[in-house]
Amino acid sequence: MTNRNIYMTDELQAIYDQTVEFVANEVLPHGDEWEEAGKVPRDVLRQMGQLGMFSLRIPEEHGGLGMGMLASATFSEALGSSTFAGFDVTVLVHTDMAGPHLVNSGSPEQLAEWLPKAMSGEAILSIGVTEPDAGSDVAGIRSTAVKDGDGWRINGTKMFITNAVYGDMTIVAARTDPGNKYGISMFLVPAGTKGFEVATKLDKHGWRSSDTAELVLDDVWVADEQLLGTTHRGFYETMKNFQNERMVLVGMGVGAAQAAIDLTNRYCQERPAFGGHLYDLGAIRQRMAMNQAKIDAVRASMYHAAWIHDSGADNVKEMSGVKAWGAEVVNQVMYDCVQFHGGMGYMRESAIERMSRDARILPIGGGATEVMLEEVAKRSYL
Numbered sequence: 001m002t003n004r005n006i007y008m009t010d011e012l013q014a015i016y017d018q019t020v021e022f023v024a025n026e027v028l029p030h031g032d033e034w035e036e037a038g039k040v041p042r043d044v045l046r047q048m049g050q051l052g053m054f055s056l057r058i059p060e061e062h063g064g065l066g067m068g069m070l071a072s073a074t075f076s077e078a079l080g081s082s083t084f085a086g087f088d089v090t091v092l093v094h095t096d097m098a099g100p101h102l103v104n105s106g107s108p109e110q111l112a113e114w115l116p117k118a119m120s121g122e123a124i125l126s127i128g129v130t131e132p133d134a135g136s137d138v139a140g141i142r143s144t145a146v147k148d149g150d151g152w153r154i155n156g157t158k159m160f161i162t163n164a165v166y167g168d169m170t171i172v173a174a175r176t177d178p179g180n181k182y183g184i185s186m187f188l189v190p191a192g193t194k195g196f197e198v199a200t201k202l203d204k205h206g207w208r209s210s211d212t213a214e215l216v217l218d219d220v221w222v223a224d225e226q227l228l229g230t231t232h233r234g235f236y237e238t239m240k241n242f243q244n245e246r247m248v249l250v251g252m253g254v255g256a257a258q259a260a261i262d263l264t265n266r267y268c269q270e271r272p273a274f275g276g277h278l279y280d281l282g283a284i285r286q287r288m289a290m291n292q293a294k295i296d297a298v299r300a301s302m303y304h305a306a307w308i309h310d311s312g313a314d315n316v317k318e319m320s321g322v323k324a325w326g327a328e329v330v331n332q333v334m335y336d337c338v339q340f341h342g343g344m345g346y347m348r349e350s351a352i353e354r355m356s357r358d359a360r361i362l363p364i365g366g367g368a369t370e371v372m373l374e375e376v377a378k379r380s381y382l
């Protein structure tokens, strides 16, 4: 069999195939229950850990596969075929949004403590940056960490934190230098730390099998050893992973959009109408063909932007553009897929109804479209 695109190696192809097979067997049959429960069972995550799926981006010296951004592109796209984006994001926050901060900035002791558990799925990670009054404008965060003895005293509130209801450790951003708007540090705060509480398990429009927390940090004390990276440099250190975060959201969206196109084409090809089938109608088949072309283009741009990074060059302009455009395209595709399912597309029992709800967050989370376009625009002065 030939590989799927020019950037695909046999190893990446094997990751894609293994992941698609896993989600078909272990996720699709149970996804509805998990949506109802508002959580992904830990057993499934442990199973993924045992299969090495949480180790792709972990350096080889720490027992991982030491792969690059193309591996995350492949993995996220393959997860998207699950059609349950709540499951996809549970995994990707752990592997590609929280995990990389630990890998990039962790001390040898922190890596030795957390990486083995993260790779096996014994510990699920989350990243707590957003606050009720600070989302896109990360520099506006109000949580504070003040030096106190051999550690730090953290106070504040975090909002919309994925994996923090049932997860095991949150990487928390807090202001440590009040005189500097970028004077933020990151801290490893395990679940169960005194004063660190889930205030609310949030009720969402989509991604319903993913757990999302509002967190309160009330006089939480953490030891110096729990400071991640360099004091006051957390803002810059988290920026190192922004392109990867953006990419995996697009990747899961591309996988989901492809699944939506496939199931809509199948539905239209089987649905009798006007003496034939819906798919015989030019307006439908052509719009679906255009949707396929658009998703093919987003997919190619995403892999290309990942390849730029893995080749050692800066990809901020390209990846921000893919995030802005790709997330919108995924939503356009979902809109058409609901449309061509007719009334059935509006019913809770249809997969496309869930998938269209799930997709809505993609142009908002992990860098809203407008913020992404500014990243492109400010790099476009001639």
Ligand SMILES: Cc1cc2nc3c(=O)[nH]c(=O)nc-3n(C[C@H](O)[C@H](O)[C@H](O)COP(=O)(O)OP(=O)(O)OC[C@H]3O[C@@H](n4cnc5c(N)ncnc54)[C@H](O)[C@@H]3O)c2cc1C
Binding pocket: 093, 126, 127, 128, 129, 130, 133, 134, 135, 136, 137, 159, 160, 161, 162, 163, 204, 207, 212, 361, 363, 364, 365, 366, 367, 368, 369, 370, 371, 374
């Ligand atoms: C389900 C879910 C899961 C999440 N998971 C996490 C998580 O695990 N960890 C975490 O830290 N955060 C998480 N977030 C937060 C997410 O990243 C933010 O919601 C996002 O960054 C937008 O911030 P905000 O909601 O405060 O919107 P705001 O910053 O208030 O922006 C509102 C809107 O204004 C527009 N806008 C914003 N800035 C600009 C600009 N510069 N120019 C033009 N228009 C602009 C955009 O359209 C944006 O959607 C999650 C959010 C959701 C909904």
